[in-house]
Amino acid sequence: MTTSASAAPTSGPAPEAKSSGAVLLLLKMRTLIALIVVTAYFCIMAPNFISLGNLVIISKHVAINAFLAIGMTYVIVTGGIDLSVGSIVGLVGMISGLLITHGIPLPFMDATAYPNVFEIIGFALLTGILVGFINGTLITRFSVAPFIATLGTMYIARGAALLISNGETFPNLVGRAEFGNDGFPILGSGTVLGIPLAVILMIVVALVAAYVAGRTPLGRQIYAIGGNERAAMLSGVYVNRVKVIVYIVSGACAAIAGLIISSQLVASHPASGTSFEMNAIAAAVLGGTSLAGGRGTIGGTIIGAFVIGVLSDGLVMMGVSEFWQMVIKGLVIIAAVILDQMQRKMNRR
Amino acid sequence: MSAVAVLKQSPEPEQGVILEALKMSMVFPGTVALDKADFVVRRSSVTALVGENGAGKSTLMKILAGVISPTSGEMRLNGEPVVFNSVHDASAKGIGIVFQELNLCPNLSISENIFLTHPYTRGGVHIDRKRQFERATALLKRLEHDLSPDALVGDLRIGEQQIVEIAKALSRDVQVLIMDEPTSALSESEVEVLFRVIDELKRAGVAIIYISHRLEELTRIADYVSVLRDGKMQASAKMRDVDVPWIISQMVGRTEMPPQRSTPATSSVEVLRIENVCLPRASGGYLVDHVSLSIAAGEIVGIYGLMGAGRTELFECLFGLRSETTGNIILNGRNLAGLTVAERIRQGLFLVPEDRQRDGLMQNLSVLKNISISSLWQFRRGIAIQRDSEAGKVDEMIKALRVKVSSPDVEITALSGGNQQKVVIGKSLLTRPKLLLLDEPTRGIDIGAKAEVFKTMRQLAEEGLGVVFATSDLMEIMSAADRIIVMSRGLVTGDFPRQEASERLLVAASTMTSHLTSTHASSAQESFSPLTE
Known part of the structure; x- marks a missing residue:
């Protein structure tokens, strides 16, 4: 949450300052404007778009990407990248599926323990945290470039997901009341006052993440590292510690996304989450996060995730082919970065 | 300015003059790096250029080598006026420079570095590695180093890299060779080799401009000495007429503070x-x-x-x-x-580092956040930063250090260098x-x-x-x-x-x-x- 001063402190008000100030404001709000424009367009073109049912569907889709994108924003703000999140989604789904379907065999008692839903959530989060910890350790202690370290764990986690079931799907993850492990689908399809649980969870996670980024020493240090890692170190910031935390947060966010997907589908598939990391990066970048590090906000990222979600759902409803959807998504991302550069240039003046 | 007598250059061109810089001025925003400096270089001789840090030595050398263009002033090579728009212009006219900071590509081999800008080729495209190898070997031998031309520059010691840099300058036919602190990274024995090479170059008619802080070296190898002070050419003399104390007094010049x-x-x-x-x-x-x-x-x-x-x-x-x-x-x-x-x-303990931009500031953060980053633990309550007490302390610091800034929330990059420096000092002081x-x-x-x-x-x-x-x-x-x-x-x-x-x-x-x-x-x-x- 960088507070950027829009006015140069020394220069007096130039005659064109007013109009350029307005342009600057428009550029700053670009993602929100894009979201409004895209939504309005679909409301006109696709009559059912604004219906309550559809909004629920969209927000559920957005929630998945938003979890990944929140963690990704932290990582990118420190100047890193996390390519492993999509694979964590798949791995976490498979571990949950395994625990519900087969439980944990207890070696000496000839029995099987079936963890309940809360314990399953715990295992899932631990998985994400562990992968994140490995990422962070590789990057800090062994000086592996973030791109490479997380590319490696991306393959490893995906391979592990496939190994768990030998590539098979775990279907029908409803659990059994007599084992005490039923209730897993509620996470993905439950609602509170008509609002999907996943969406509420997304809002809670986003609020906490925004608070940490904006109001805590940890958040401040994340931005400091992204701005100038060496200066941050010389200022007494524990750079390595903060970086490890950031990758752990990203892994844990991916684990939540993985839980929700397999709960929504009531099944877990080892290929689930493939290329989700790219959607998460796209959402962060659309929301104004700079891949060079040091800039980006959780709020922006959430709006970015909504732009992507609304765009793909709207295009589906309009019957635009999947292939064209990809082209359009690519164009939107490039346009967003070009506008970002324009804003930076204007800021500098 | 000072009471010390200034030896002026004689107005008519002397024998053997190859390169002249007349009334060279270089104005950077806020500072005058060079102020109407005259500088003369003669064939078959070593001209030492000395001065305190910031006296304008490197600026003058960069002008002579075509790296930067002067604000005003004239340059003459062999009596003809010349203008260099780039390093290529200057090196085409036979002016070579060995930079103080090494300009080598660590990922390339010695011979690739030496011939980077002017490779031996067949048909203009195919690099003739064999010829480059032989020529590089000969150059290194002349410098009394038996390094393999295929060795990666990144694997060499700094002193050896300096030798490669010199070989690179010698690989072209130079009339004037500028050496900016060539011995700062060399060991004693390497310095001896360098001095022998300089003698040899002198005999071959090359004019050498030699910049060094090691004054005792100058008495050994320099024929002429020119002293810059605050961008002005303070004095020039034949080395045999002067001694180290004279050079120091010309460098320092002023009466004691x-x-x-x-x-x-x-x-x-x-x-x-x-x-x-x-x-x-x-x-x-x-x-x-x-x-x-x-x-x-x-x-x-x-x-x-x-x-x-x-x-x-x-x-x-x-x-x-x-x-x-x-x-x-x-x-x-x-x-x-x-x-x-x-x-x-x-x-x-706190260190205010030398390179503010690289080591001192977080360019993406505001003045306030730059000042408080080292003391966040002081403002913490629970997990949050107490923004009131943070802003209060930072405000006090800004006032105490008289940082000129309209609001603590201004981006750090909007401040002048002096105020940025005060911000870094403020950051250090807040840690008590x-x-x-x-x-x-x-x-x-x-x-x-x-x-x-x-x-x-x-x-x-x-x-x-x-x-x-x-x-x-x-x-x-x-x-x-x-x-x-x-x-x-x-x-x-x-x-x-x-x-x-x-x-x-x-x-x-x-x-x-x-x-x-x-x-x-x-x-x-x-x-x-x-x-x-």
Whole structure:
């Protein structure tokens, strides 16, 4: 949450300052404007778009990407990248599926323990945290470039997901009341006052993440590292510690996304989450996060995730082919970065 | 300006003049780096160019080599006016330069580096590796180095890289060869080789411009000497007519600065004691060589030294940036050895680094966030930062240091260099340090801001802080320090109370390589090892 001063402190008000100030404001709000424009367009073109049912569907889709994108924003703000999140989604789904379907065999008692839903959530989060910890350790202690370290764990986690079931799907993850492990689908399809649980969870996670980024020493240090890692170190910031935390947060966010997907589908598939990391990066970048590090906000990222979600759902409803959807998504991302550069240039003046 | 007589160049062109720069001026925003300087270079001779840091030596050389274009002034090569728009222009006319900072590609081999801009080719596209290899071998042999031309430059020692840089300049037919501090990275034996090569080049008719801080070298190899001071050409002379003290007086020129404070109110309470601190150099020898010092509370200690003297390295050792450091660093009775930077900050030490942009500022953050980043623990309640108390403390600091800024929320990049420097100092003070290290605290800031920074340092010392700053500016150190320590080649070569110091003494100590000139005689004499590599 960088507070950027829009006015140069020394220069007096130039005659064109007013109009350029307005342009600057428009550029700053670009993602929100894009979201409004895209939504309005679909409301006109696709009559059912604004219906309550559809909004629920969209927000559920957005929630998945938003979890990944929140963690990704932290990582990118420190100047890193996390390519492993999509694979964590798949791995976490498979571990949950395994625990519900087969439980944990207890070696000496000839029995099987079936963890309940809360314990399953715990295992899932631990998985994400562990992968994140490995990422962070590789990057800090062994000086592996973030791109490479997380590319490696991306393959490893995906391979592990496939190994768990030998590539098979775990279907029908409803659990059994007599084992005490039923209730897993509620996470993905439950609602509170008509609002999907996943969406509420997304809002809670986003609020906490925004608070940490904006109001805590940890958040401040994340931005400091992204701005100038060496200066941050010389200022007494524990750079390595903060970086490890950031990758752990990203892994844990991916684990939540993985839980929700397999709960929504009531099944877990080892290929689930493939290329989700790219959607998460796209959402962060659309929301104004700079891949060079040091800039980006959780709020922006959430709006970015909504732009992507609304765009793909709207295009589906309009019957635009999947292939064209990809082209359009690519164009939107490039346009967003070009506008970002324009804003930076204007800021500098 | 000064009372020292200035030897003017005779107006009519002398015999053997190859390159002349007439009334060269270079104006950068805010500073005049060169002010109507005349400079003459003669065939078959070595012209030494000397001056304090910032006197304009490098600027003049960059103009001669076509790196930058002068604001005004004329250049003549063999009597013909010439204008260089690029390094290529200059090198096509036979002017080669060996830069102070090495301009080599570490990922390429020696021969690839030497022939990077002018490869031997067949048909204009196919690089003739064999010819390059042979030519590179011959060049290295001439420089008395049997390095393989296929060796990667990144694998070479700095001194060897310097040799490659020289070979690169020699690979073209040069009439004028500029060498900017060529010996600063070389060992004694390598310097001897370089001097033989210079002699050989002289016999071949090449004119050499030789920049060095090591004045004793000049008496050996220079034929002419020109002294720059504050961008003006102070004096030029034949080397055999002058001596080192003359050069120093021309460099320094001014009368000694009156002391600003008559009574150094230093207490005898020791804040920092360092014992036998050493930092080994990768290629043997030491960057910081058995340094022992004691700093008292309320004292401003200036460390003077030329480039590569080990000042920055000493600070880095103290602040925990060099893991190879040995020796004891005792702050307020507690040994800091082995502590991390963050822990040393908590113990009351802070380093204001030399390179503000690279090491001091977080360019993406506001003034407020830059100032408070090192002291966030002070403002924490639960997990959150208490923004009121943070803003209050930062405001106090901004007022105390007189940082010119409309609001603490302004981006740091919108501030001038001097104000940015104050922000870095503000960041350090907010941690409530007991000892403050400042490395070149006035680098790149204007005169007014310099005075402010020193005023701040004085204030801090009066409040009982130990203040240690490093500089290569004599005037600064004479006017701001209570006690002056001189370093040269990693050794402490001088330790003077300000009243007993003179610019001459300091310059002499800064070019020494072994003994300690001390009125305290504090360091252990036997610890000084000769620097043979």
